[in-house]
Amino acid sequence: xxxxxxxxxxxxxxxxxxxxxxxxxxxxxxxxxxxxxxxxxxxxxxxxxxxxxxxxxxxxxxxxxxxxxxxxxxxxxxxxxxxxxxxxxxxxxxxxxxxxxxxxxxxxxxxxxxxxxxxxxxxxxxxxxxxxxxxxxxxxxxxxxxxxxxxxxxxxxx
Numbered sequence: 059x060x061x062x063x064x065x066x067x068x069x070x071x072x073x074x075x076x077x078x079x080x081x082x083x084x085x086x087x088x089x090x091x092x093x094x095x096x097x098x099x100x101x102x103x104x105x106x107x108x109x110x111x112x113x114x115x116x117x118x119x120x121x122x123x124x125x126x127x128x129x130x131x132x133x134x135x136x137x138x139x140x141x142x143x144x145x146x147x148x149x150x151x152x153x154x155x156x157x158x159x160x161x162x163x164x165x166x167x168x169x170x171x172x173x174x175x176x177x178x179x180x181x182x183x184x185x186x187x188x189x190x191x192x193x194x195x196x197x198x199x200x201x202x203x204x205x206x207x208x209x210x211x212x213x214x215x216x
Contacts, residue, residue, distance in 0.1 A: 059087035066102035082173040107150040124148040125179035147176040
């Protein structure tokens with residue numbers, strides 16, 4: 059999967075952050091057969107993601123990640139879209155840091171989780187009911203465990 063990472067105004071580039079995101083997207087690509095696909099990723103702070111959350115979801119608060127699937131609602135494999143653009147991901151690095159502290163794990167693990175979570179949303183997974191949430195969590199933990207990001211309290215079990 060080809061990814062295109064950009065930064066919101068005032069944000070400094072961070073190659074370590076980009077490397078984590080690339081590693082996760084490479085694993086998602088391998089697991090789901092998305093080698094020819096593309097994903098656009100914006101890294102921002104809480105103010106920017108709150109603005110976007112308000113604009114696109116009508117929720118006036120900062121969130122961790124927003125996911126926008128380009129081909130939502132139809133079979134992607136049957137599309138004639140030459141670019142293979144899956145969609146857009148927006149991650150608040152500020153919220154990522156806050157949640158890592160709140161949940162008691164590393165920033166890197168939280169960033170890997172949010173990237174995986176967003177990729178799965180873009181691929182059509184959701185967590186609106188218990189059954190869907192369970193399926194999505196299994197997929198998340200599978201990808202993360204393949205990369206060594208295993209939660210001590212809930213390791214992935216096949």
